[in-house]
Amino acid sequence: MTVLKLSLMAFSFVFWAAGLTMLIIGLWAKVSLGSYLVLSASDCPKAPTILLATGAAVIIWGFLGCFSAATEHRGLLCTYGAFLTAVLVAGLVAGLSGLLYRQDIAQGFQEGLHEALRAYGEDEGKADALDALQRALACCGVESYRDWLASPWAVEQNGSVPLSCCRARRGCQHRLPNAHGLHRDGCFSKVSAFVSSNMFYVATAALGLALLQLIGIVLACLLAARIPAHPLGITSPR
Template identity: 65%
Template structure:
C-alpha cells in the first residue's frame, strides 16, 4: 500500500501543479485574448474566466488528493476519484470542442471584424479592440485595407477633407504616423499595412486554441492515472479493514 500511497501523492502534486498551469493560462488568456474575444460574434468572452475557475478548482482538489492519500480515508479517496472522472469528462469535452469548432470561431471573428469596421465611429469598445489588433498584428481592415473605404467612418473623413476621394484608414493601420494620421490616402499606400486582419487573427487564435486544446486534452487523459491510483488505494484500504466482530 505504501507504494500506491506514494504514487497517488506524487500524482496529486502533479495535478496540483497542472491546476497552477491552468490558472496561469487563464490569466494569460484574460490579458492577451480579451481584445480578440470582444470582436467575436460567438459567445466566447467567458473562456478565460472558465480557465481561471477550473484552475482554482484543480488547485483545491489537488490538495485534497494529497490529504486523502496521506490519511488513507476511503470516503476522501472515492470523492477525489469522482472529481477526477468529472475533470476527465470536462477536459475531453473542452479540448475536442476547441479543435472541432475552430472554423465556427473563425467565422465569428470575420463577422465581428466587419461589424467593428462598420461601427468604428459608434462603438468605442470595439473600435479600441480593433485598433489594438491592427497595431499588434500589423494589419488593416478585414481582408485588406480597402475594407475601410466604404465604412461610415471613412466617408466622414472624406467629407472633412473635400477634394480627396482616395479613402481613409485609422492611424492604427499606419506603419508610421507621419503622413498617415487619419487622412485620405495618397496614390502610394506604402505608409500603411495593407494585409487584412482576418487571416492574421484566425492564425493567432487558431494556434493558441490548438495549444490550449492540446494541453487540456493531455491534462484530461492524465486523470486516468489518478482515477486508477485512487481506486486501487481505496480497494486496498477496504481489504485491510478488520471484519466487524459479531455480537
C-alpha cells in the same frame, strides 16, 4: 497500501502542478488574447475565464488528493475520484471542441471584425480593441484596407481610415481609395492564424490533462477499495 498512497500523493502533486499551469495559461490568454477575443462574434471570449476557474479548482482539489491519500479517508478518496472523472469529461469536451471547431472560431472572428468595423465610432470598446489589433498585427481592415470604404465611420470622415492603419503617424495619407503609408494586409488572416495556433496548443493541453486523470482515477479507486468502510470514514488503527 504504501505504494498506492505514495503513488496517489505523487499524482496529486502533478495534478496540482497541472492546475497551476492551466491557471497561468488562463492568465496569459486573458492578457495576450483578451483584446482579440473581444472582437469575436463566437463564444470564445469566455475561454480565458473558464481556464482560470478550472485551474483554481484543480489546485484546490490537488491538495485534497494529497490529504485524502495521507489520511486514508475513504469518503474523501471517492469524492476525489469523482472530481477527477468530472475533470476528465470536461477536459475531453473542451479539447475536442477546440480542435474540431477551430474553423467556426475563425468564422466568428471574421464576423466580429466586420461588426467592429461597421460599429467603429459607436462602440468604444470594440473600436479600441480594433485599433490595438491593427497596430499590433500591422494590418488594416478585415481582408484589406479597402474594407473601410463601406464603413459608416469612413463615410462620415470623407473616406478616412483610422490612424491605427498607418505604418507611421508622420507622412501617413489616410484617405481612401488612394492611400499611402497604410498597412495593406487585412487583419482576419493574421488574427485567425495567431489565435488558431494558440487555441491548438490550449486544446491539446486540455486533452493531455484530461487523459492524465485516468491515472488518478485508477489510483484513487484502488486505494479506496483497500480501505474498509467505517463510520465517519475512521479506519482501524494499524
